[in-house]
Amino acid sequence: MTALPGRTEKSLGLVIDLDTCVGCQACAVSCKEWNSASGSHAPLADLDAYGAAPAGTFLNRVHSFEVTPPEGPAVVVHFPRSCLHCADAPCVTVCPTGASYKRAEDGIVLVDEAACIGCGLCAWACPYGARELDGAERVMKKCTLCVDRIYNDALPEADRVPACVKACPTGARHFGDLADPGSAVSRLVAARGGFDLMPEQGTRPVNKYLPPRPRGPSGQAPLEPLAAAAPGGFLGWLDRALDRL
Amino acid sequence: MHPAVSIILFTVLSGAGFGLLALLGTGAAGRPAGWAAFVPFALGLGLAGAGLVASAFHLGRPERALRAFTQWRTSWLSREAVLAAATFAVVVPNAAASVLLARPLPGLGWAGAVLAVATVGSTAMIYAQMRTVPRWRHWTTLAVFLAAAAAGGTLLAGLRWPALAALGLLGIALAAHWRAGDRPLGRAGQDAGTATGLGALGRVRPLSPAHTGGSYVLKEMVHVVGRRHARRLRLLAFLLAVVLPAALVAPGWGGWLAFAIAAPLHLGGMLAARWLFFAEAEHVVGLYYGRG
Ligand code: SF4
Numbered sequence: 309m310t311a312l313p314g315r316t317e318k319s320l321g322l323v324i325d326l327d328t329c330v331g332c333q334a335c336a337v338s339c340k341e342w343n344s345a346s347g348s349h350a351p352l353a354d355l356d357a358y359g360a361a362p363a364g365t366f367l368n369r370v371h372s373f374e375v376t377p378p379e380g381p382a383v384v385v386h387f388p389r390s391c392l393h394c395a396d397a398p399c400v401t402v403c404p405t406g407a408s409y410k411r412a413e414d415g416i417v418l419v420d421e422a423a424c425i426g427c428g429l430c431a432w433a434c435p436y437g438a439r440e441l442d443g444a445e446r447v448m449k450k451c452t453l454c455v456d457r458i459y460n461d462a463l464p465e466a467d468r469v470p471a472c473v474k475a476c477p478t479g480a481r482h483f484g485d486l487a488d489p490g491s492a493v494s495r496l497v498a499a500r501g502g503f504d505l506m507p508e509q510g511t512r513p514v515n516k517y518l519p520p521r522p523r524g525p526s527g528q529a530p531l532e533p534l535a536a537a538a539p540g541g542f543l544g545w546l547d548r549a550l551d552r553l
Numbered sequence: 554m555h556p557a558v559s560i561i562l563f564t565v566l567s568g569a570g571f572g573l574l575a576l577l578g579t580g581a582a583g584r585p586a587g588w589a590a591f592v593p594f595a596l597g598l599g600l601a602g603a604g605l606v607a608s609a610f611h612l613g614r615p616e617r618a619l620r621a622f623t624q625w626r627t628s629w630l631s632r633e634a635v636l637a638a639a640t641f642a643v644v645v646p647n648a649a650a651s652v653l654l655a656r657p658l659p660g661l662g663w664a665g666a667v668l669a670v671a672t673v674g675s676t677a678m679i680y681a682q683m684r685t686v687p688r689w690r691h692w693t694t695l696a697v698f699l700a701a702a703a704a705g706g707t708l709l710a711g712l713r714w715p716a717l718a719a720l721g722l723l724g725i726a727l728a729a730h731w732r733a734g735d736r737p738l739g740r741a742g743q744d745a746g747t748a749t750g751l752g753a754l755g756r757v758r759p760l761s762p763a764h765t766g767g768s769y770v771l772k773e774m775v776h777v778v779g780r781r782h783a784r785r786l787r788l789l790a791f792l793l794a795v796v797l798p799a800a801l802v803a804p805g806w807g808g809w810l811a812f813a814i815a816a817p818l819h820l821g822g823m824l825a826a827r828w829l830f831f832a833e834a835e836h837v838v839g840l841y842y843g844r845g
């Protein structure tokens with residue numbers, strides 16, 4: 309049913325830290341791997357993988373942006389982009405078949421692949437480009453928040469998180485219930501000023517992004533103060549000796 | 554947005570077909586009976602039906618198309634499917650009674666007219682509802698689709714004054730749609746800074762895209778069309794869809810032959826206009842790729 313649940317018991321989702329993400333693509337790769345090999349649904353297609361124009365389905369894509377502040381040097385910000393499991397998900401209400409739905413119990417937005425006609429309308433309706441029509445399966449694919457991991461009793465408890473969260477080497481991805489103000493993810497969002505993507509689209513995303521922290525005093529190289537102090541001892545003698553040459 | 558041939562054919566052909574069926578239903582083109590009714594009803598049903606068949610080619614899984622009739626409470630695409638089927642269910646008996654029994658059924662005719670107009674309206678709303686595509690989310694989208702159906706219908710029905718009025722409205726609607734849409738995303742205050750939420754920190758510039766290969770999102774939603782190319786095509790579309798048909802059917806010229814030439818010219822022009830409707834429409838996801 310493509311009517312949205314009025315409210316959900318939980319709002320499971322991700323908090324993505326743009327300060328610590330190093331753009332290594334581990335999340336994108338592990339997502340692809342889990343969602344192709346888990347057996348819960350058809351694998352994510354790779355088309356022309358060894359040919360001239362390889363293309364494939366990914367549920368998570370990591371962009372890189374350059375941000376130049378009014379003063380100080382430019383910084384690079386890596387920016388993972390995936391489904392935000394929106395509370396007012398426009399992708400769900402446009403679906404003509406009921407294949408797209410949002411779960412009332414935990415707020416996860418899913419596609420029933422057996423009911424999808426591959427019309428692509430939901431992908432048009434998503435502002436974030438989070439849905440991709442699979443080139444082999446001809447049905448819509450999207451992030452499932454690893455619904456086949458997080459409730460999976462066959463996995464050790466430490467592994468019952470989305471594959472991207474598990475793979476991230478810098479801990480830039482956090483998983484939890486954003487409807488519970490006391491949860492670790494909610495406290496993180498409050499402490500770091502987590503924000504919504506494209507709030508003007510009215511989607512009310514569950515996932516939040518944490519802004520990069522300010523970087524040092526502007527314009528100063530971090531090693532400069534150390535270099536300024538005159539060294540003593542052997543190094544000082546060597547420095548003075550070299551100076552005299 | 555990617556201009557898919559199947560959707561362009563569908564919206565143009567079925568729009569004109571439903572327009573003609575609506576006119577036949579209201580009796581605006583008289584209530585033809587017997588074999589005189591065959592050609593207009595066959596034309597209307599044929600165009601509307603051919604459009605619907607073309608639209609199925611756009612689906613990844615056309616064999617499941619029946620499922621699209623279930624979600625009419627929320628989905629404009631589902632409403633369109635239901636309304637199109639309902640239109641056929643009402644028009645076909647009226648057509649059969651008109652042709653075979655020479656007894657038109659005005660009650661069914663009017664019901665069919667209302668349903669046909671509603672079908673075209675719901676097709677337009679599929680696009681007009683998309684907040685992600687600013688060029689579409691505008692009243693001119695609905696106006697263009699309805700005026701095009703009226704113009705196509707009146708030209709096919711051979712009604713001089715209604716055709717001229719509908720062509721006039723179509724001209725205004727097309728011009729207004731192009732004008733309103735030419736405000737690019739950037740001037741609407743959206744750029745990579747607002748899309749990433751990083752704009753408050755400084756100037757945001759895409760440094761490296763998320764992938765070097767192609768993707769469904771890029772192909773489907775980040776179609777780029779040359780500006781000069783688009784301008785020329787707009788002129789051609791306007792001439793073919795509005796100006797030439799109006800000149801041909803204007804008073805003082807020939808009868809049915811003028812309409813027989815004007816109608817296909819108009820449909821050709823609308824195909825070009827509909828191609829632009831898709832090709833020129835920017836989706837906000839392009840902001841993450843430095844477009845828009
Ligand atoms: S991010 Fe896109 S696909 Fe995910 S719920 Fe929101 S609108 Fe739907």
Ligand code: SF4
Pocket residue numbers: 402403404405406407408419423424425426427428429430431447448
């Ligand atoms: S592509 Fe599938 S999930 Fe998306 S709107 Fe169409 S039927 Fe629904």
